[in-house]
Amino acid sequence: MHEMSLCEGMRGVIEDQARQHNVSRIKRVRVEVGRFAGVEINALHFAFDVVMRGSPAEGAELVTLELPGRALCYDCMKEVEIADRLDPCPTCGGGKLMPQGGDEMRIKDLEVA
Amino acid sequence: MSQERLIEIETDILSKNDSYAHANRAVLAGKGVFAVNLVSSPGSGKTTLLCKTIEALGDMPLGVIEGDQQTENDADRIRATGAPAVQVNTGKGCHLDGHMVGHAMEHLDLPDGAMLFIENVGNLVCPAAFDLGEDGKVAILSVTEGEDKPLKYPDMFTAARLAILNKIDLAPHCDVDLDLYETNLRRVNPGIEIIRLSARTGEGMADWLAWLRAHLADKVVPEAAQ
Ligand SMILES: Nc1nc2c(ncn2[C@@H]2O[C@H](COP(=O)(O)OP(=O)(O)OP(=O)(O)O)[C@@H](O)[C@H]2O)c(=O)[nH]1
Ligand SMILES: [Mg+2]
Ligand SMILES: [Zn+2]
Numbered sequence: 643m644h645e646m647s648l649c650e651g652m653r654g655v656i657e658d659q660a661r662q663h664n665v666s667r668i669k670r671v672r673v674e675v676g677r678f679a680g681v682e683i684n685a686l687h688f689a690f691d692v693v694m695r696g697s698p699a700e701g702a703e704l705v706t707l708e709l710p711g712r713a714l715c716y717d718c719m720k721e722v723e724i725a726d727r728l729d730p731c732p733t734c735g736g737g738k739l740m741p742q743g744g745d746e747m748r749i750k751d752l753e754v755a
Numbered sequence: 756m757s758q759e760r761l762i763e764i765e766t767d768i769l770s771k772n773d774s775y776a777h778a779n780r781a782v783l784a785g786k787g788v789f790a791v792n793l794v795s796s797p798g799s800g801k802t803t804l805l806c807k808t809i810e811a812l813g814d815m816p817l818g819v820i821e822g823d824q825q826t827e828n829d830a831d832r833i834r835a836t837g838a839p840a841v842q843v844n845t846g847k848g849c850h851l852d853g854h855m856v857g858h859a860m861e862h863l864d865l866p867d868g869a870m871l872f873i874e875n876v877g878n879l880v881c882p883a884a885f886d887l888g889e890d891g892k893v894a895i896l897s898v899t900e901g902e903d904k905p906l907k908y909p910d911m912f913t914a915a916r917l918a919i920l921n922k923i924d925l926a927p928h929c930d931v932d933l934d935l936y937e938t939n940l941r942r943v944n945p946g947i948e949i950i951r952l953s954a955r956t957g958e959g960m961a962d963w964l965a966w967l968r969a970h971l972a973d974k975v976v977p978e979a980a981q
Contacts, residue, residue, distance in 0.1 A: 644881040651768045716945040727909050738945035747768040751761050
């Protein structure tokens with residue numbers, strides 16, 4: 643979707659953190675991305691390399707960790723894990739599922755070079 | 756001599772946007788302003804619906820923030836109704852963000868108890884992820900777009916509180932199944948409210964206006980509440 647603006651958001655967070663911790667180079671950035679976050683991982687890597695130029699994370703490795711998709715089933719009222727946004731409820735087969743998580747886009751940690 | 760180490764941050768990538776959105780929400784709460792963020796694909800009828808809504812609301816205090824990549828067209832259409840409008844051009848950006856909306860709100864300087872309409876950039880994908888500080892997202896889906904759109908672009912319809920199925924005057928001409936639209940909307944968001952409407956004929960407008968008025972009534976200016 644908007645991988646460029648996501649990376650601009652990441653750059654802002656990374657610059658703030660680098661300043662606070664008084665570090666000039668970051669060599670690895672680990673991000674957690676939910677299955678339902680709508681983030682295209684390849685596009686994210688591409689945008690990351692472009693957007694980080696001139697920042698402490700220029701040339702850094704981007705590691706993406708996928709988080710599972712969770713949803714509340716309106717038929718059996720259980721919270722279930724689903725692989726795909728439109729999957730039926732694995733417990734009762736129902737089709738009315740409200741996502742409860744899996745839309746995360748979080749920077750987990752930064753490895754200082 | 757830097758030693759290797761890990762900085763644990765666990766910070767949301769959109770945390771900057773979220774802090775702007777929280778600030779906007781606080782300003783709106785302080786004024787008892789009810790704000791809706793209108794989202795849809797290009798051309799579903801957002802501006803047309805807004806112009807009709809403004810006419811129908813008469814002298815109720817309100818303001819409009821218009822988001823488009825280019826042009827002042829939509830803000831001009833709103834101003835022609837007599838309502839104040841601020842146009843935000845996002846350039847290559849595909850969505851409004853909390854920062855842009857905060858600035859636009861300063862320009863509008865809404866009175867207490869007003870209604871704020873934010874027309875987002877026509878895009879069924881990106882605006883879903885960006886909180887602007889609104890009370891709720893309203894997704895407009897026109898009947899010519901195809902019944903499967905909620906399934907193809909679920910995030911936007913999951914994020915929305917209300918879906919307006921617009922241009923129902925065209926339904927008889929284009930072989931659409933309005934019930935299937937509703938089924939698919941509820942498949943991706945079992946809690947969504949749905950209003951069938953035609954901005955052209957006015958059908959369904961009464962339900963939409965009642966929805967707006969009811970939600971505005973729920974927002975109370977803090978001083979008045981005490
Ligand atoms: N038949 C019919 N046409 C409509 C209706 N609502 C809007 N339109 C037409 O749809 C076209 C697009 O309407 P706009 O209001 O500009 O749509 P929009 O969503 O604001 O478009 P963007 O801001 O460019 O994304 C115009 O030609 C409108 O006259 C409706 O209820 N019925
Ligand atoms: Mg418009
Ligand atoms: Zn179930």
